[in-house]
Each structure stands twice: as structure tokens, then as C-alpha cells.
Amino acid sequence: MAENKSTSARAASAASSKTEADIQAQIDQLRGDIANLTKLIGDLGSEKASQARARAEKLRDDATKAGQEAYDRARDEALSMEEDLEDRIRMKPLQSILIAAGVGFLAALFTRR
Template sequence: MAESKSTGGQGSAGKTTEADIQAQIDQLRDDIAGLTKLIGSLGGEKASEARERAEKFRDDATRRGQEAYDRAREEALSLEEDFEDHIRSRPLQSVLVAAGVGFLAALLTRR
């Protein structure tokens, strides 16, 4: 069984010296520093990918919202045109309907 000195001085063949331990510690420090850089770069890449996905989602949502707004606006304009055409084709009926709606509104607000 090999023994090592706790004082860490120079030892005989087959024993770990203080210089060997220091060299291993330095190597571990270098390895940890390299891993830290690697993890940092991977984290940066993942953050960049997440940011790109979020921007794409935002752009898609904005585009879909604008398309929905445009469709609703076109539908409202179409209904307005249809309503105007109906009033122009039947003016007397339209006036009587408007008068009836006004009369009902007046009755409801009196109470």
C-alpha cells in the first residue's frame, strides 16, 4: 500500500508530490474555465434562439391581427354599403322602421 506524506514535500518514486497536486489543480482550473466558457456560449446561443422564436411569434401574431382587422373592416364597409343600398331602394320602409325603432327607444327610456 502506497503512503503519501501530509507535508507535501518531495517524495520518492511512485508518490504524488506537492508540485504534481498543484499541476493537477491548475489543470482542473483550466478545464473548469473552458467548461464555463463553453456553457456561456451555449447559453448565449440558446438565448439567441429563444429571442428569434419570440420575434417570429410576435411578427406572426402582428400579421394575423392585421389580417383580422382588415377582414373585419372590409366586412363592415360591405355591410354599410348593403345597408345604404337597401335604404336607397326602399326609402319609405326605411323611414318607417327608423321611426318605429325611435318610438320603442323613447318608450324604454321613459320608464
């Protein structure tokens, strides 16, 4: 009977150490899984940040291009209007001088009061 108790104790001790080893192995596996998940989440965040940065840069470039095009169109229009005005002044110089004098006279009247 003593031998039977000794065998049972060894079996229980072996089962206990096997269980502890299994638990330790599962804990190690969980640590590895958590490390892999952390890396995956970090990579995903970096990828999303890169995509957002690329979209922001594209929007900035598009806005810059649209602004430059609007500036160029306005500049071309102003130059065209200036050329038209010069042509009209050359065609009718006396009328242009009289109009300029009239505008100056009206401006003087408005600023006096």
C-alpha cells in the first residue's frame, strides 16, 4: 500500500509539472501572439498615416495648381484689359483726357466733404 501511495504521489507530481509546463507554454504563446498583434496594429497605423499623408499632399498640390491657374487667368485678363484701354486711349486721346479730368473732378468733390 505504501508503494501504491508513492506511485500515486509521483504521478500527481508528474501531472502537476506537466500542467505547469503546459500553462507556461500557453503563456509564452500568448506573449508571442500579443507581440505579433502589437506589431500588426502598429504597421496598420503607419500604413493609414501614410495614406492620409498622401491624400493631404495630393489635395495641397491640387489646391496649389488651381490657385496658380486662377492667378494666371486673372493676370492674363488684367493684361488684356490694359491693352484694350491703351488702344482706346490711342484711338481717342482727347476724349480720354476729358474723361480722366471728369473722374478726377468727381473724386475731388467726394473727398472734400
